[in-house]
Amino acid sequence: MAPDDVEAQRRRWRDLIDERLPAAAAAHPDWPVSRNHCFARILLDNACGGPWRESVAPPAWVNMPPERLALALSLGEAVLAGRQDLAVLNHRSLLWRRKRPVPAPPARLPGDGFGLRRWRLADDAPFAALCADPEVMRFFPAPKTARESQAEARALDRRFEEDGFGPWALETPEGFSGFVGCWRPARPLPFGPLLGRETGFVEIGWRLARHAWGRGFAVRGARLALDDVFSRCALTEVVAYTADVNAPSRRVMERLGMTEIGGFDHPGLPEGHPLRPHRLYRLEAADVLDGGGPRACRLR
Incomplete structure (x- = not known):
């Protein structure tokens, strides 16, 4: 990815996390989070397939490989469009971080x-x-x-x-x-x-x-x-x-x-x-x- 494209991607990320998702949270009281750092955790974890700090040095929006940041962006856009359940993404993030117990297996x-x-x-x-x-x-x-x-x-x-x-x-x-x-x-x-x-x-x-x-x-x-x-x-x-x-x-x-x-x-x-x-x-x-x-x- 060209340097200008990388910079544009990072600007879109900051706008999504700092402005668009927090603003949308006001109309979605059912969402599990409303703050920018929580949205970032959820999207970055799901883009990395686990706690993002295990594979990316902070700040993630600078050091994340462009293809992974693109995935995080697409997940955020899908949340805004109603095509992705934020609660499901949050649940996965918390399981990965051992903040929730793994549910018992079904029969x-x-x-x-x-x-x-x-x-x-x-x-x-x-x-x-x-x-x-x-x-x-x-x-x-x-x-x-x-x-x-x-x-x-x-x-x-x-x-x-x-x-x-x-x-x-x-x-x-x-x-x-x-x-x-x-x-x-x-x-x-x-x-x-x-x-x-x-x-x-x-x-x-x-x-x-x-x-x-x-x-x-x-x-x-x-x-x-x-x-x-x-x-x-x-x-x-x-x-x-x-x-x-x-x-x-x-x-x-x-x-x-x-x-x-x-x-x-x-x-x-x-x-x-x-x-x-x-x-x-x-x-x-x-x-x-x-x-x-x-x-x-x-x-x-």
Whole structure:
């Protein structure tokens, strides 16, 4: 962006924050804020996908990358036009800043012809069968025993109690058909150089029974899970990773709008193992926002 354009953008920002939004607040007693610094916090946080001071040095209107300031401006204009709910943006900002508790997870996320729900003890047998299927597990080091699968199922469901989100059981017309959702990696992984930080990763993943393949459940289920963690939990980003050779999962990541950001060797696999080379993908909350609000459901 040319220097004159940058300066014009900054003037529009100051006018929006200092004049137009505070003036409009007088006619909107339902708005959660009315002061310029509060409007700035809300719009900048939502443009950055988290507390703006974590990624931008103050003053933000000077140091914010032009594309992010443009997003903040578009959100403010959408608020003024009635196309964006200021209360929703404020709620996300306060969640990110730990000023509000994360709401409890729902029992179910309904989809079109399927649903995501919490785990049940009756899922143990079909999950064990899924994890023992060599075709399902072909991109894992080995299939799992029934005891290993049961332990994994309990650990996956406990994520909801620990973090407020987790991998949902996928329910299709055939019954339990696998899982889709988000969780914090249990083992240290060498993401730091690729993501620019060493902690705080949340990944999204899926594992589906063979009868559920080719029916769009991985993509549609992941979109439901993403909508939940980006809205209710206000996560700033999710990552996904898989073996280089796992073309089906990589296609799902691409259809979700995730960006491939690099490769790494999985530390749980020995040198020379064909599954050791992995690819890392990322999706940021700020990249699924526009002037009309979250667009996770409209990813390609």
